[in-house]
Amino acid sequence: MSNNLQLEKQLCFRLYSLNKLMCRLYAPLLKELALTYPQYLVMMVLWQYQEGISVKDLGGQLDLDSGTLSPLLKRMEKQALIKRERQTKDERVVLIKLTQAGINLQQSAEHIPAKMFAVTGLSAENLQALNLTLDQLIENIGN
Amino acid sequence: MSNNLQLEKQLCFRLYSLNKLMCRLYAPLLKELALTYPQYLVMMVLWQYQEGISVKDLGGQLDLDSGTLSPLLKRMEKQALIKRERQTKDERVVLIKLTQAGINLQQSAEHIPAKMFAVTGLSAENLQALNLTLDQLIENIGN
DNA sequence: AACAAATGAGTTGTACACAATCAAATAGCG
DNA sequence: CGCTATTTGATTGTGTACAACTCATTTGTT
Numbered sequence: 001m002s003n004n005l006q007l008e009k010q011l012c013f014r015l016y017s018l019n020k021l022m023c024r025l026y027a028p029l030l031k032e033l034a035l036t037y038p039q040y041l042v043m044m045v046l047w048q049y050q051e052g053i054s055v056k057d058l059g060g061q062l063d064l065d066s067g068t069l070s071p072l073l074k075r076m077e078k079q080a081l082i083k084r085e086r087q088t089k090d091e092r093v094v095l096i097k098l099t100q101a102g103i104n105l106q107q108s109a110e111h112i113p114a115k116m117f118a119v120t121g122l123s124a125e126n127l128q129a130l131n132l133t134l135d136q137l138i139e140n141i142g143n
Numbered sequence: 144m145s146n147n148l149q150l151e152k153q154l155c156f157r158l159y160s161l162n163k164l165m166c167r168l169y170a171p172l173l174k175e176l177a178l179t180y181p182q183y184l185v186m187m188v189l190w191q192y193q194e195g196i197s198v199k200d201l202g203g204q205l206d207l208d209s210g211t212l213s214p215l216l217k218r219m220e221k222q223a224l225i226k227r228e229r230q231t232k233d234e235r236v237v238l239i240k241l242t243q244a245g246i247n248l249q250q251s252a253e254h255i256p257a258k259m260f261a262v263t264g265l266s267a268e269n270l271q272a273l274n275l276t277l278d279q280l281i282e283n284i285g286n
Numbered sequence: 287a288a289c290a291a292a293t294g295a296g297t298t299g300t301a302c303a304c305a306a307t308c309a310a311a312t313a314g315c316g
Numbered sequence: 317c318g319c320t321a322t323t324t325g326a327t328t329g330t331g332t333a334c335a336a337c338t339c340a341t342t343t344g345t346t
Contacts, residue, residue: 004256006191011270012165012259013184014277017206019162020333021284022155027334038302041159044150055325061150063160066325068303075301092311092324106148113147116155121283126276127154133273134157140264141164163303170304181332199294209295211333217296218331235294235341 025119029112033105038064039076040109046082047106052097054087081105168262172255176248181207182219183252189225190249195240197230224248 023037030040045053045061053061059069073096076082081102087093120127150156166180173183188196188204196204202212216239219225224245230236263270 004253006187010256011263011274012169014274014281015158015162015165016184018277018281019158020206021281022158025284026155036301041150041156044148047148063163065304070326072302090312094325109148113153119284120154120280122280130276131154131157133269133276134161137263137265138157138161138164141168141262179331208334213296215332233342237295
């Protein structure tokens with residue numbers, strides 16, 4: 001009677017569930033900004049790289065490949081949040097830059113992290129400890 | 144200079160990344176069984192409910208709705224891992240049951256949890272503590 | 287019995303993820 | 317210089333997620 005193959009025992013299932021729960025918690029907040037969750041992640045990177053960032057480096061930050069990013073960025077371009085400029089120096093790389101609207105959106109997003117922290121019901125210490133554990137895990141299994 | 148909107152600081156991003164990393168670690172093992180990761184989760188539920196389970200209850204276990212499960216189950220039926228039987232008692236519910244091939248697959252999957260545990264690089268105690276923390280978090284934010 | 291509300295499953299449309307493949311551009315080497 | 321290998325991004329195809337909707341079948345109420 002091997003009990004190993006049980007959902008409730010497995011770390012992977014908790015991560016799977018928690019990730020989905022998190023996305024659902026973000027959804028209503030992000031809807032006000034007309035962003036999906038992955039688009040919000042992209043925006044967070046761009047707010048830190050206002051000088052622009054290549055699709056490749058963006059993918060490096062988010063651990064996503066161009067197969068995911070290209071259509072996603074195209075949708076964001078249609079919403080006028082970003083613009084794409086092909087680098088003259090190396091015609092292969094496309095630089096992603098925020099538009100003014102994209103820059104302005106940062107203010108509207110400022111309240112989100114605190115709100116999300118509140119719903120976790122964790123103390124600041126517990127959150128930090130959890131983050132460290134997860135970082136360790138990412139380090140262990142990441143490639 | 145609000146640093147709140149930074150990827151590295153946010154729990155959600157760790158969960159997002161870890162979930163993806165986990166899926167990628169499972170992928171090669173599951174490929175041998177011709178299963179995707181969500182299909183593997185479904186199989187784990189079915190191995191515990193060999194008498195059959197309704198689509199609704201399956202969705203309850205996995206936190207998925209029929210919009211996701213219906214096509215997924217259809218693909219698994221095409222692979223002859225499961226069969227669907229409409230209940231006579233209540234014609235609305237469809238009972239999902241394993242085929243013999245689906246039952247047999249459990250043996251082939253038996254080695255997976257131990258293998259996955261190994262790659263986490265966590266001690267049994269640390270894994271248990273992490274599981275408890277995540278359970279608490281799921282409890283806090285789940286609905 | 288009659289009929290409105292609720293339930294269970296499926297369908298449709300949108301948006302990720304990712305493998306596999308492709309095309310263009312550049313770098314590197316003989 | 318010319319040729320090949322690599323790099324970068326885009327495209328295609330498959331498989332989730334999920335909201336919104338449809339449809340058939342109960343269930344509840346009168």
